[in-house]
Amino acid sequence: MERNRLDEKKTRAPSGAAVPSAVLTEQLYRAFLEEWAERGFAALSLERVAARAGAGKAAIYRRFPSKLAFADAVLDALGPSVALPEDTGALESDVLSFLLRLRAVLRHPLVRRILPDLHAEAARSKEMRAINTRVAAARRDLGRALLDRAVARGDLPHSLDREHALDLLPATLYWRMVVIGRTPSTKELRTIASSLSAALRRL
Amino acid sequence: MERNRLDEKKTRAPSGAAVPSAVLTEQLYRAFLEEWAERGFAALSLERVAARAGAGKAAIYRRFPSKLAFADAVLDALGPSVALPEDTGALESDVLSFLLRLRAVLRHPLVRRILPDLHAEAARSKEMRAINTRVAAARRDLGRALLDRAVARGDLPHSLDREHALDLLPATLYWRMVVIGRTPSTKELRTIASSLSAALRRL
DNA sequence: TATCGTCGGAACGTTAGCGTTCCAACCATA
DNA sequence: TATGGTTGGAACGCTAACGTTCCGACGATA
Structure with missing residues (x-):
C-alpha cells in the first residue's frame, strides 16, 4: 500500500x-x-x-x-479444501459420507505425509502451531455442520458434547491411515461409521 | 562375535x-x-x-x-514402556484406565513431539516405517489384553472386531492431544471412556 | 515508442553437518 | 606391573543450504 x-x-x-x-x-x-x-x-x-x-x-x-x-x-x-459432507438424511449415513470424504483427502500422498509433519512442527514452533490451529478450525467447521443437522433432526440430543464429538469423528480414520498407515475399505468405513454413531449418541 | x-x-x-x-x-x-x-x-x-x-x-x-x-x-x-492397563472389573472403567495411562505417556513433551515426527518419517522412509510398525505392535498388545478381558467377562461379544476396536481405543485421545494439542481433564476422559465403550459394543 | 521498475537467475561468502582419520588417555587382564 | 586395544575427542576436507546482491530481460503504461 x-x-x-x-x-x-x-x-x-x-x-x-x-x-x-x-x-x-x-x-x-x-x-x-x-x-x-x-x-x-x-x-x-x-x-x-x-x-x-x-x-x-x-x-x-x-x-x-x-x-x-x-x-x-x-x-x-x-490447503485441503474439503467439501462439506452431504446431507443424507440420517446420522449414520452422514457419518459414513464424512468418512468417505476424509479418506479421499488422506489418500493423497502429499496430505498423508505433510499432515503429521505439520503436527510435529506445531509441537515445536509457536508459529506453526498458529498455522495448524487455523487449518484445524476450517476442518472442524465441516464436522459441526454434520452435528448440527443431526441435532436438528433429533438423531442427537441438544445437550450433545460438540467438542468431543468433533474429535471423535475424524480421529479413528486418521489414526488408522496416518499413524498405522493402512487405508480401510469402504466396508470397513461402514463398520466405523456404525460404531462412531453409537459413540456420538452417548455424548 | x-x-x-x-x-x-x-x-x-x-x-x-x-x-x-x-x-x-x-x-x-x-x-x-x-x-x-x-x-x-x-x-x-x-x-x-x-x-x-x-x-x-x-x-x-x-x-x-x-x-x-x-x-x-x-x-x-x-521406548515408551507403557504399563499394562489395570483390570478394574468393568469395561468402561478399564477403558478409562487405559486413557489415563495413555494421557500420562502423551503428556511427556518428548513423546508428544517425537511421535508425530515418527509418523511423518514413516510415511517417507521404508526403514522408519518398520520401526514405527514395531512400536505400534507393542502398543497394540496392551489394548488387546483389555479387549480380551472384556470379551471373557461378557462385556463385549466374541465376534468383536478387534482390529477396529484397537484403533478406536487410542485414536480420540491421540487426536486431541497430538493433533489438536490440548490435554483433556480427567472428567473429560470419563466422557470419552463412556462414549468409546458404547462404540466398542457396536463392533 | 521510451520508460520504469520488478522480473528471474546466477554468483557471492558464510555457516553447518557430513563421514573419516588420527591420537593420547585409560584400565581390567594376564 | 606392563600391556593391549578400545576409548573419547579433535581435526580433516567436502557438500549443501543459507540469505544477499547484482544484472540483463521484459512488457504494460504514459
Whole structure:
C-alpha cells in the first residue's frame, strides 16, 4: 500500500513484466508442497524448492520473508479444501459420507505425509502451531455442520458434547491411515461409521 | 562375535577402558531423543547429539552405523514402556484406565513431539516405517489384553472386531492431544471412556 | 515508442553437518 | 606391573543450504 501514498506522486502502478507471475507463484506452491512431503518441513530447502519450480531463489525471497510465511501462504492457497459432507438424511449415513470424504483427502500422498509433519512442527514452533490451529478450525467447521443437522433432526440430543464429538469423528480414520498407515475399505468405513454413531449418541 | 573366533588365539576379551561406557551410551540415547524432539528427525544432527551428550562424534559412529540404526536402538532402549492397563472389573472403567495411562505417556513433551515426527518419517522412509510398525505392535498388545478381558467377562461379544476396536481405543485421545494439542481433564476422559465403550459394543 | 521498475537467475561468502582419520588417555587382564 | 586395544575427542576436507546482491530481460503504461 505504501506505493500508492498521496505524497509519492512519482510512483506508478507496476505493470508489464514488473508484476509477479501468477503462474510461477503457483509452481512455487506446488514445489514447496512436494519438497515438504519428501523431506519434511524441518529439512526443507528453499533452494530445492526454487530448483524444482524452475525458478531462481530470489523469486521466493521476494514473495515470502521466511519459510514459515511461505508455508502459511501455501496452506492458505492449496490447503485441503474439503467439501462439506452431504446431507443424507440420517446420522449414520452422514457419518459414513464424512468418512468417505476424509479418506479421499488422506489418500493423497502429499496430505498423508505433510499432515503429521505439520503436527510435529506445531509441537515445536509457536508459529506453526498458529498455522495448524487455523487449518484445524476450517476442518472442524465441516464436522459441526454434520452435528448440527443431526441435532436438528433429533438423531442427537441438544445437550450433545460438540467438542468431543468433533474429535471423535475424524480421529479413528486418521489414526488408522496416518499413524498405522493402512487405508480401510469402504466396508470397513461402514463398520466405523456404525460404531462412531453409537459413540456420538452417548455424548 | 568375530573377536572370539577360535583361530584368532591372540585376541583377548576387551577389558578396562576398552569396553564401551554404558553411562555414555545412556547419555547419547537421551541426547538423541532431546534433539529429535527439538529439531525433528529429518533435521537431526549427530554432531549436535554428540555435543549435547558431552561426547565426541566417534563415540556415536562406533556404536551405530547410521542415524536410523541409532534411532532404532534409542526407541528400543527408552521406548515408551507403557504399563499394562489395570483390570478394574468393568469395561468402561478399564477403558478409562487405559486413557489415563495413555494421557500420562502423551503428556511427556518428548513423546508428544517425537511421535508425530515418527509418523511423518514413516510415511517417507521404508526403514522408519518398520520401526514405527514395531512400536505400534507393542502398543497394540496392551489394548488387546483389555479387549480380551472384556470379551471373557461378557462385556463385549466374541465376534468383536478387534482390529477396529484397537484403533478406536487410542485414536480420540491421540487426536486431541497430538493433533489438536490440548490435554483433556480427567472428567473429560470419563466422557470419552463412556462414549468409546458404547462404540466398542457396536463392533 | 521510451520508460520504469520488478522480473528471474546466477554468483557471492558464510555457516553447518557430513563421514573419516588420527591420537593420547585409560584400565581390567594376564 | 606392563600391556593391549578400545576409548573419547579433535581435526580433516567436502557438500549443501543459507540469505544477499547484482544484472540483463521484459512488457504494460504514459
